[in-house]
Amino acid sequence: MKQAVAELKVDFVSGSVAHRLRFGGGRGQDLAKAMGLRAGKTPTIVDATAGLGRDSFLLASLGAQVTLIERSEKMHALLAQGMQRAEQEGGQFREIISRMTLLKGDSKDLIPALSCDAILIDPMHPERKKSALVKQDLRQVRELVGTDDDAADLVRIAIEHAQKRVVLKWPAKADPIAGVQKCTHQIRGKTTRYDVFMVG
Numbered sequence: 378m379k380q381a382v383a384e385l386k387v388d389f390v391s392g393s394v395a396h397r398l399r400f401g402g403g404r405g406q407d408l409a410k411a412m413g414l415r416a417g418k419t420p421t422i423v424d425a426t427a428g429l430g431r432d433s434f435l436l437a438s439l440g441a442q443v444t445l446i447e448r449s450e451k452m453h454a455l456l457a458q459g460m461q462r463a464e465q466e467g468g469q470f471r472e473i474i475s476r477m478t479l480l481k482g483d484s485k486d487l488i489p490a491l492s493c494d495a496i497l498i499d500p501m502h503p504e505r506k507k508s509a510l511v512k513q514d515l516r517q518v519r520e521l522v523g524t525d526d527d528a529a530d531l532v533r534i535a536i537e538h539a540q541k542r543v544v545l546k547w548p549a550k551a552d553p554i555a556g557v558q559k560c561t562h563q564i565r566g567k568t569t570r571y572d573v574f575m576v577g
């Protein structure tokens with residue numbers, strides 16, 4: 378029997394994002410370290426591939442000002458709704474959302490006009506053989522937006538414009554993206570790796 382698929386939704390106030398907010402490892406988490414968040418150091422961030430906004434929300438919950446860019450109309454609308462719901466929740470959620478600014482468009486076009494310390498790029502990767510490893514909601518995003526075949530161009534433009542660093546998030550075991558230059562260092566987790574390009 379086919380399992381019912383829940384409608385794709387951006388949800389910051391319950392489920393896995395809220396769980397991570399309560400029980401995550403703060404600035405010790407790989408993403409935070411990769412982006413350069415340390416005691417006394419809070420970079421300004423552009424999330425060039427906003428998607429479901431989970432990485433942005435985590436970074437904003439750790440105190441960073443984050444500009445989210447999403448080019449898919451549908452994903453942008455889901456994000457705007459999710460941010461509104463979290464804002465209405467009030468308290469800590471409202472405070473986190475106040476550090477998040479959502480833009481619609483292609484990051485390759487918008488980044489040159491923005492100023493920030495660090496840029497995060499988390500492109501939609503091609504289907505892997507063990508697709509059960511890809512979470513249901515990310516699969517739904519892929520059905521909506523396809524794969525991001527222009528990721529190498531986005532990395533290049535980001536490196537030209539970030540003031541301090543660019544971080545490329547990619548599955549730990551996947552082949553590297555063709556055409557992307559060698560990174561300065563890597564932070565590797567079990568399923569995800571962060572390629573860090575130091576600039577400036």
Ligand SMILES: C[S@@+](CC[C@H](N)C(=O)[O-])C[C@H]1O[C@@H](n2cnc3c(N)ncnc32)[C@H](O)[C@@H]1O
Nearest residue numbers: 426428429430431432447448483484499501522
């Ligand atoms: C894998 S998802 C990102 C997931 C996200 N990191 C999260 O935490 O939910 C990739 C998203 O980036 C968007 N995207 C990819 N390339 C983009 C670009 N050049 N400009 C704007 N959005 C882009 C896609 O439409 C898709 O929604």
